[in-house]
Amino acid sequence: MERSAGRSRRRRRRSRSVLGGTLAVATAAALTVTGLVSTAQAADVNNAKNAGFESGLANWTCSGGSGAAVSSPVRSGTSALKATPAGQDNARCSQSVKVKPNSTYTLSSWVQGGYAYLGASGTGTTDVSTWTPGSSSWTKLSTSFTTGANTTSVTVYTHGWYGQAAYFADDIEVTGPDGGGGEEPGPVIPAAPAGLTAGATTTSSVALSWNAVSGATGYKVYRNGAQATTSTGTSATVTGLTADTAYEFSVSATNAAGESVKSAAISARTAKEGTGPGPGPAVPKHAVTGYWQNFNNGAAVQKLTDVPADYDIIAVSFADATPTPGQVTFNLDTAGLNGYTDAQFRADIKTKQAQGKNVIISIGGELGTVRVDNDASATAFANSVYALMQDYGFNGVDIDLENGLNATYMTKALRQLSAKAGSGLVITMAPQTIDMQSTSGEYFKTALNIKDILTVVNMQYYNSGSMLGCDGKVYSQGSVDFLTALACIQLEGGLDPSQVGIGVPASTRGAGSGYVAPSIVNAALDCLTKGTSCGSFKPSKTYPSLRGAMTWSTNWDATAGFAWSKAVGPHVRSLP
Numbered sequence: 001m002e003r004s005a006g007r008s009r010r011r012r013r014r015s016r017s018v019l020g021g022t023l024a025v026a027t028a029a030a031l032t033v034t035g036l037v038s039t040a041q042a043a044d045v046n047n048a049k050n051a052g053f054e055s056g057l058a059n060w061t062c063s064g065g066s067g068a069a070v071s072s073p074v075r076s077g078t079s080a081l082k083a084t085p086a087g088q089d090n091a092r093c094s095q096s097v098k099v100k101p102n103s104t105y106t107l108s109s110w111v112q113g114g115y116a117y118l119g120a121s122g123t124g125t126t127d128v129s130t131w132t133p134g135s136s137s138w139t140k141l142s143t144s145f146t147t148g149a150n151t152t153s154v155t156v157y158t159h160g161w162y163g164q165a166a167y168f169a170d171d172i173e174v175t176g177p178d179g180g181g182g183e184e185p186g187p188v189i190p191a192a193p194a195g196l197t198a199g200a201t202t203t204s205s206v207a208l209s210w211n212a213v214s215g216a217t218g219y220k221v222y223r224n225g226a227q228a229t230t231s232t233g234t235s236a237t238v239t240g241l242t243a244d245t246a247y248e249f250s251v252s253a254t255n256a257a258g259e260s261v262k263s264a265a266i267s268a269r270t271a272k273e274g275t276g277p278g279p280g281p282a283v284p285k286h287a288v289t290g291y292w293q294n295f296n297n298g299a300a301v302q303k304l305t306d307v308p309a310d311y312d313i314i315a316v317s318f319a320d321a322t323p324t325p326g327q328v329t330f331n332l333d334t335a336g337l338n339g340y341t342d343a344q345f346r347a348d349i350k351t352k353q354a355q356g357k358n359v360i361i362s363i364g365g366e367l368g369t370v371r372v373d374n375d376a377s378a379t380a381f382a383n384s385v386y387a388l389m390q391d392y393g394f395n396g397v398d399i400d401l402e403n404g405l406n407a408t409y410m411t412k413a414l415r416q417l418s419a420k421a422g423s424g425l426v427i428t429m430a431p432q433t434i435d436m437q438s439t440s441g442e443y444f445k446t447a448l449n450i451k452d453i454l455t456v457v458n459m460q461y462y463n464s465g466s467m468l469g470c471d472g473k474v475y476s477q478g479s480v481d482f483l484t485a486l487a488c489i490q491l492e493g494g495l496d497p498s499q500v501g502i503g504v505p506a507s508t509r510g511a512g513s514g515y516v517a518p519s520i521v522n523a524a525l526d527c528l529t530k531g532t533s534c535g536s537f538k539p540s541k542t543y544p545s546l547r548g549a550m551t552w553s554t555n556w557d558a559t560a561g562f563a564w565s566k567a568v569g570p571h572v573r574s575l576p
Contacts, residue, residue: 047097047105047174048156053079054256055188056215059095063159066091068440071217071232073168075110075138078256079217080170084438085114085160091167092159098179099147099154105176108142109158114165114472116141120174121155124148134165134472152179163468166438190216190253192260193234195375197412198268198419203243206268207418207452208251209235209411213260216253222262224248235411235449241270281356281395283426286575287312288568289458289501289550290557291362294318296336299509299555303340304348304359307554308562310569313428313456314352315362315398317553319388321370326377326413327384328363328370330392349393358426361388364400371404378409382416389421396426396455399446405435407445414446418453429457430503430550433464433477433486439493448494457490458501458550462514469537477514481535483524487546488539491528497543503550506557506564518567521549529575548572 049059054077056069067083074080083091099105101124109118111132118141119129130143147154156174160167195211208221212234219231221238224247228238241247246269250262290311293299307314319328332342349359363370363385372381385397397417399410418425427450435443436459447457461483466476469485470492476482483502490500504521505511527534531542549568551557557564 044176045178047099047176047179048095048172049097050095051172052077052170053081056217056255057081057093058188058215060093061095062093063091064089066440067093069215069217070168073112073138075112075170077170080168081158082113082166082168082440083158083160084166084440085162085164086437086441087434088162090159090162092157093169094155094157096153097156097174099151099174100177100179101147101149101151103177104144104146105154105174106142106144107156107174108140109172110138110140110170111158111167112136112138113167115161116167116169117157117159117161118143118169118172119157120145121157122151123154124151134167138170163466163474165468165472166440188215189257190214190255190260193219193251193253193263195408195412196249196251196263196266197375197415198249198266203271204241205237205239206241206247206249206270207235207237207415208249208268209408209415209449210251210263211408213253215255216260217255218253220252220254220259222250222252233449234408237452243270245270281353281358283358283455284312284573285498285545286548286572287456287501288548288565288572289313289315289428289456289503290506290554290565291315291317291550291552293553293555294330294337295333299553300558301336301338301340302555302558303337304345304352306558307352308557308565308569309355309357310562310565311357311554312548313358313360313426314554315360315400315428315430316394317362318400319361319363319370319385322384324380325374326370326372326380328361328381328388329384330361330388346392353393353395358395359393360396360398360426360428361385361392361394362398362400362430364402369403370401372409372413373406374409375412378413379416381410381413382420385417386420395424396421396428398428398430400430402432405442405446407442407449410442410446411449414450414453418450425453426455427453428455430460431457432460433467435459436486436490436493437468438489444490444493447490447499451495451499454495454499456499456501456547456550457495458503459486459490460503460552461486461516462503462505462511464514470539471537473537475537478516479535480516480520480523480527480533481537483516483520484527484534484539485537487524487528488537491539491543491546497545498547500543501547501550503552506551506553507560509559510552510556518564521564521568522571525549525571525575544576546575548575 117131193210253260431443470488523533
């Protein structure tokens with residue numbers, strides 16, 4: 001969210017909606033293959049290591065954390081590579097392969113999914129590459145190269161393309177004379193997981209999370225020494241427990257080589273029957289979220305009680321970071337808000353809650369620099385947010401961190417907060433469009449990790465430029481298709497429809513770009529929930545329980561005569 005009117009928070013992305021024209025010509029020229037092709041000799045070997053990704057990403061390096069070993073789809077064995085382009089990262093995964101000088105090698109890989117490229121560099125002669133625009137089944141890419149007189153290693157790589165879907169690769173081969181790398185290593189038993197933490201508890205369940213282990217394809221969770229459940233991710237909820245009872249939990253990592261030793265055990269107690277904090281006002285089935293500005297940037301200055309009843313969740317913007325990593329506090333800008341006092345602010349929170357509204361504290365914004373990237377900062381975050389909830393009466397927290405988010409530790413922080421605050425906790429998120437293009441993104445991973453306690457993700461469909469929709473096409477912001485095709489990624493990526501909202505500016509002055517008229521917002525809501533009023537993109541099914549819409553901000557809405565909330569608020573309440 002922006003503290004200054006009309007200023008984009010980051011450099012505008014160039015539209016990639018067309019891969020033809022100059023870009024396609026340049027790409028084709030860059031990808032011309034000129035190597036010599038020869039038939040592999042009987043003594044030839046595959047010099048690539050971990051060619052089928054059976055040992056996770058061992059021997060491979062992927063840019064920007066874009067790669068992961070997955071169990072489906074695979075061409076052979078139990079694993080394959082999945083690499084997801086995001087923003088300016090084309091998901092390049094590479095390996096240094098030992099070769100012999102003055103020798104010819106055949107380079108091949110099986111690929112599937114989005115645009116996929118295969119190449120070799122540092123050959124000492126002519127570097128080569130080949131590509132395919134994507135396929136729904138396994139397709140073989142193949143080329144060849146000859147090494148120079150002094151070449152003893154080459155870099156073999158795969159990558160995708162900007163704004164395109166994830167690609168999969170398996171069975172990569174660099175076939176030719178043995179470069180001296182030795183035999184293919186088998187899978188190695190993974191290390192024991194670290195960072196096991198208990199999160200939210202109920203009378204019959206305990207939520208657990210832990211750090212990812214390199215090379216692991218799954219995890220086993222133990223309760224009092226006996227296996228209780230398994231997980232392919234870094235979290236699990238153990239159910240079927242007895243109220244007010246202490247349990248001991250541990251977790252191990254698994255792959256094709258076997259199971260690690262168990263992690264250090266932790267203890268957690270289930271909740272007592274009939275105890276715990278009472279819930280705040282219930283969030284409606286369909287809800288409107290508005291950000292309230294605790295600063296004056298030219299928009300109308302408001303008290304909380306000036307916010308119209310059309311808003312169901314009011315996100316107070318923003319908390320302030322302290323010198324302690326992860327810790328936040330809140331300072332009302334009394335001077336900037338025309339003398340609005342702390343006592344009035346606290347009283348107005350209670351007034352809004354008495355009207356059935358939830359008032360939450362937002363963390364981050366355009367200038368926010370709250371970092372939660374280790375266990376200590378996660379605990380500091382949870383403790384300080386909970387302290388603000390107790391002090392001011394906030395019903396929950398909004399995560400609007402636009403300067404980086406660590407899924408592992410933000411998950412831990414929010415689960416610790418949930419354990420303190422109880423079932424009434426409201427958690428909202430406001431990621432940028434780039435953050436929700438793929439489930440491998442840190443924001444998306446966080447949302448899925450806390451799906452059982454998450455209220456709504458109101459992605460910011462503005463200050464974005466063109467982005468990829470769930471149908472693989474690129475859409476420009478400012479249209480109904482941009483709203484619906486990008487929402488579809490979240491809806492089909494694992495979030496419940498009730499956890500998806502559409503976030504837009506309340507006026508042309510509320511953001512640098514991406515403003516749409518309220519009628520476009522309402523059309524997108526109808527398209528997603530009822531299948532009507534769609535543009536060229538129409539989702540394959542409807543999502544009647546879609547949560548609703550969000551705007552930046554209630555202040556800019558007031559500046560524009562509340563045109564946004566007057567139009568969108570009643571429409572959200574009329575959804576099925």
